[in-house]
Amino acid sequence: MIMKKVKNYAVIFTAFTLLAACNPLGKMAKNYGMINYNLNPNPVEMHADSIEITINGKFPANYFHKKAFVEITPVLKYPAGSEVTTTKELKKITFRGEATDGEGNMVKYSGGGFNYSDKIAYGKDMEGATLELRATGKFKTSEKVFDDVKIGDGTIITPLLVKGDDKPIAAKDKFIKVKPKSFNADIHYLVSSHSVRSNELRQDDIKALKEFVKNGSEDGLVFKGVKVSAYASPDGEVAMNENLATDRANSASKALVKIFKKAKVEAASAEGFYNNTGKGEDWDGFRKSVKASDIEDKDLIIRVLEMTSDVNKREQEIKNMAKTYLVLANKILPQLRRSQITINAEEKSLSDEEIKNLAATAPDSLEVEELFYAATLTEDMNEKLKIYQTFSKQFPNDWRGPNNIGYIYMMQNKLNNAKGEFSKAMNISSESAIVKNNMGVVTRLMGDKVKAWELYESAMSAGPEVAYNMGIINIMNGDYSSAVSNLSGSNSFNEALANLLNGNAAEAINIIDASDEKTSAMGYYLKSICGARQKSIDMIVSNLKNAIDKDGTLSGKAKRDAEFISYREDPKFKELTQ
Known part of the structure; x- marks a missing residue:
């Protein structure tokens, strides 16, 4: 009876020995560290709220049994408190020997490489994470858990240093401390005259000018100066018109002196307050006025005058035309005999x-x-x-x-x-x-x-x-x-x-x-x-x-x-x- 039991134990031991000799998982587990893993980047990095993990690996020759399977799971381990560790499993990858069928990446007995990538959402405390590979080998009906392999330590989270100093915009005011004010008016003259007629000073624009000066003086308007530009109509001699324009500027300025004096504007007595300029003949003004008129032959008039290069002849042509086209003599030319007045001032705001x-x-x-x-x-x-x-x-x-x-x-x-x-x-x-x-x-x-x-x-x-x-x-x-x-x-x-x-x-x-x-x-x-x-x-x-x-x-x-x-x-x- 004792001999029979001994024989049975011997048979069982022999069977286990033969099974172990035929099962490659022990050897694969022992040599698991020979597999080359390259984590890129290492440490892993957080970008756009995610961590992307890329692993390149290589199985050495004579490692992967032709009938074996190995399932590898990358795992992030990170602290979630003083005594608690959280794990986050990534997607698994399965490898199989070249003599197997089914799903998984085939690895030849002579060796082979593989690429793996996965992306997970970045979570709190993952800065201190380690990346481990957990592997389980399978052969027929047998399974063996291999030792964990750490391939990464830490997570770079530098993008989280971004400052949330978003910039709102305050609307700006349109307040102006100094508002420029100006007023324009004209004084017109008789032909060849620079005298300011009393009826000219009663015209609506001059009345408005006087009111502007008076009210400005009372309201604290700061008067900065007066610009007077005077012209002669282009139907007289050039030399005479040059002098005439200057005289008209001066006469207009004298009339303004009285207006400012009456309004008690002290600034008007300062040197340089009046800027008088004689502009001579207003040929451009004449041409524009003719073009804007309803004279039937206005294009002919302009063309004839532009073809006449001699100034004296052109003046004579204008005189001759004025006799034919009364609108020239009665409306256009009189409006050119003028002094243009611009008063510049500033309105100060409240302090x-x-x-x-x-x-x-x-x-x-x-x-x-x-x-x-x-x-x-x-x-x-x-x-x-x-x-x-x-x-x-x-x-x-x-x-x-x-x-x-x-x-x-x-x-x-x-x-x-x-x-x-x-x-x-x-x-x-x-x-x-x-x-x-x-x-x-x-x-x-x-x-x-x-x-x-x-x-x-x-x-x-x-x-x-x-x-x-x-x-x-x-x-x-x-x-x-x-x-x-x-x-x-x-x-x-x-x-x-x-x-x-x-x-x-x-x-x-x-x-x-x-x-x-x-x-x-x-x-x-x-x-x-x-x-x-x-x-x-x-x-x-x-x-x-x-x-x-x-x-x-x-x-x-x-x-x-x-x-x-x-x-x-x-x-x-x-x-x-x-």
Whole structure:
């Protein structure tokens, strides 16, 4: 009986021994480390809210049994708390030996390569993730779990450094502190005369001129000067007409002196106040007047005169024609014998102090642009808000009121309030590019990049702020070349970041050094990353030290940051991040 049991055990042992000898999984598991895996990039990188994982692998010769299967699953492991580890399985890939059928990539016994890629959404805490490959071998009915192989450590999340400093736009006032004012009038003369007739001073335009001077003097208008340009009709001798035009300018000026003196305008007595110019014969005026007339032969008249190059002969031709065409003598030529008068003045606005006081005490006494301008006279955001709210009540059809109320709310980080005001502004002016930009900003900050982009595309005329805002979305979407273009010239942290992400670390450094972020903690931190990309430990350490001096929390961030994974054991780096 005992001998029989011994024989049975021997048979069973022999069977297991033969089975083990025929099962290749043990050998494959033992040599699993001989498989070459190349993770690219390594560490993996987050772009556009995703991590793309690309693995190139190669099985060595004499490794893959002809009848075996191997199922490999890439797994991300990352901390989700102090004592908890989260795992994220990627898509599996199956390999089979050359003597098998079914699904999977066939691997010859002589060896072979493979390519693998997958993309997953980036999740919180994945910065500290490791990438492992978990493999299970199968042979007939047997299975064996191979040892895990770590092929990646950490995730580069540098795109998340993008600053959400989207730029809303405040509408500007059209307030003018100094409004130019001018008045034009003519004094006409009899043929060959420079005397100013009393009835000329009773003409409607001269009456209006006197009223302009009188009212201007009473209302505080600042008179800057008078320009008098005088002419003679082209039907007299050239030399005489030159002198006559000058005399007419002087006579008109003397008449104006009396008008200004009566209105008690002191500025009119200053030297150089009157600028008198004799223009001679007004041949161009004559030609234009004839062309504009209803004379049947006007084209013939102009052609004959233009063909007459001799000035004296041309004057005689005009005299002769004036006898034939009475409209020349009675209407056209008399209108050319004149002094053209232009009075230049400036209307001063209320002073800033006056506007500021009235905005607080009697806003309804201010004109639309004065009240809107008043908000620029204070740096206090609450005071600005109050003025814009008053403006919006007084001028409910002006989109600038709710737009700028929304702008102030944006500065105060009250997004819901801002959105409500921008909606009001858009209802008043649906095509305002400024309002569309602002609605895009608040929409983006509330999480809708797609809608924000649509609004920006229709707001390009609002200003460079729109391109900047689009550049932020470009970075978030992983479109770094477009981000470089849209952020170009802003000399900002985000422009530097876009260049770094687009592969130009040197230009990123130049931009930071020319920006307001040059000496900020994050400016230094970004330059330390540039140093890592350029493989310069000195640049890393010097900039990281400055960054940590300004913000101590960056020491821990740098310790976790996969940008510095190759330098974690460097003594200088460790000293800064311990």
